[in-house]
Amino acid sequence: MMNRQGSISIGVLLFLLSWRMCASDDRLVLGKALSPGTTLVSDGGAFTMGFFSPSDSNNSSLYLGIWYSSLPKLTVVWVADQSSPITDHPSSSLASTLSLNNDSNLVLSDATGRVLWTTNITVGAPASPSSVLSSSVAVLLNTGNLVIRSREGTTLWQSFDHPGNAFLPGMKLGMNYRTHSGARIVSWKSASDPLLGSFAFGADPARPLQMIIWNGSRVYWRSSPWTGYMVDSNYQKGGGESAIYTAVVNTDEEIYASFTLSDGAPPMQYLMSYSGDVELQSWSNDSSKWVTFAKYPPRECSTFNYCGAFGYCDSSSTDAASSTCRCIEGFEPTSGAEWSNGNFSQGCRRKEPVRCADGFVGLPGMKMPDGYTFVPNRSFEECATGCIRDCSCVAYAYANLSSSAKKDSTRCLVWSGELIDMEKVAGSWGDFGETLYLRLAGAGRGPKTSAVKYALPTHMRHSTAILQGLFGCKELAVKRLSIGSKQGIVEFRNEVLLIAKLQHRNLVRLVGCCMERDEKLLMYEYLPNKSLDATLFNNTRKSVLDWTLRFKIVKGISRGLLYLHQDSRLTIIHRDLKASNILLDSEMNPKISDFGMARIFGDNQEQANTKQVVGT
Structure with a gap:
């Protein structure tokens, strides 16, 4: 006869089993x-x-x-x-x-x-029926x-x-550095046939910093390598305004991307379509259908190696139909006849053979070529020097992955041989463009062949100058004052004299100057991360500014101001301090620039009168 305790145990067992069944x-x-x-x-x-x-x-x-x-x-x-x-x-x-x-x-x-x-x-089997x-x-x-x-x-x-054919909020798409394995989204056979299709999208096992669309075993499209942004936000309109936030996490173990949506946003997803496009879709309640906001590849010439070796897809126009292939600087079509007929597969060739002594030119706003070699633990200077000294090195690029959780947050990429799958990006895509430094015949051989490119259409144009001389190549930033600039000869001389007398790690360093007729040029040390405002007010670039980095920048600016106001041989008030006058080096260290409006105080002077409003 069963005792009371046994009856209770069986009762509990039957209750729990029935609860689990329901x-x-x-x-x-x-x-x-x-x-x-x-x-x-x-x-x-x-x-x-x-x-x-x-x-x-x-x-x-x-x-x-x-x-x-x-x-x-x-x-x-x-x-x-x-x-x-x-x-x-x-x-x-x-x-x-x-x-x-x-x-x-x-x-x-x-x-x-x-x-x-x-x-x-595979897990262990239950040890006993009660489990x-x-x-x-x-x-x-x-x-x-x-x-x-x-x-x-x-x-x-x-x-x-x-995953299936959809990349959803909260899903991780990336690569494990040790196993070189990672999730991929795979297309259907057709729009209504769920059988496995031929297209897949995921991280590149050989180069995990970039994403790939495969057509079977062939590369169909490739993204540019990750530049270090941690969070990217895009705002979409469709059934109400909403935002999608894409985050990239990079650790010593893995790298992956994921995304989330703003509160109240409609369903959104990245779809690997059966036709080979990865489409960012949002559900529209107004039209009761999926609306595509972006797709990759964005245009025909963006597909993998469409423009051949040393050619690039020029997508600087917002009109996808007008996009075409061009040869990068110093190159010409290998076959002019085929190029004119729209066949770009043979790519471009050098106009002049390159020599080991030749310098490098900077090509801004570029999607980086494929086939790079990643060199760890290199600063920007070490990355450049390593490529300059290696005669087989054709090009290099550098980025500071400051948001990375890896011990090594540097990203030095070098290329040898042909450069393939490049693109000139602009508009919303311009945020993902980088400067590619290319070894070019004649670069750095003398003043006539020094490559100077002006990029910003403002009264203060910053650019990159590659100069060689007795001590090899030197990368500089050139500030050109336009003829109509309000900063005249007095301000120009003021800036030259002031900066020449100031030496501090948080002040930009003046290398040289040039003044002839109406031309006024200032040459500074090159700071690859541009000005602070270019990062603060850019939806893509501002993602690198986590609290630790923001605090670092604030402290650096404060040290520079303390030096100007108190610790330098001169007491100087800047009078035009703003985000656009704070430049950032390769390690995101801030440097105060533009001293055209600055005033010098006497040794015992504590106040002064100004005759006009200056600054911004």
């Missing part, structure tokens, strides 16, 4: 199966999981998938059985099922019991992520690690 509609537990006609709905109602047949298709197969719950148009974001769809006979009394088995795996079986798909995870009470559970989250959790709460498997 568990929430967002999960599967041991003993509960999902079959055609039944669904799981996430807690919050955003996503549904179940069986579906493709709409507008002759495909009679049945698929297990996850889709948006509230949209009037069926939009599936994940499919389990893309390789082995269900083909149950309609007259069969048996049905396909998805169930969670004893070893914590989800198993999809057809009506005959044949396994079509499984999660293939069934705390076995694993599969839960559909409100993000669209299907998660299997152990009895201790550990995530054993999740669909976000094995």
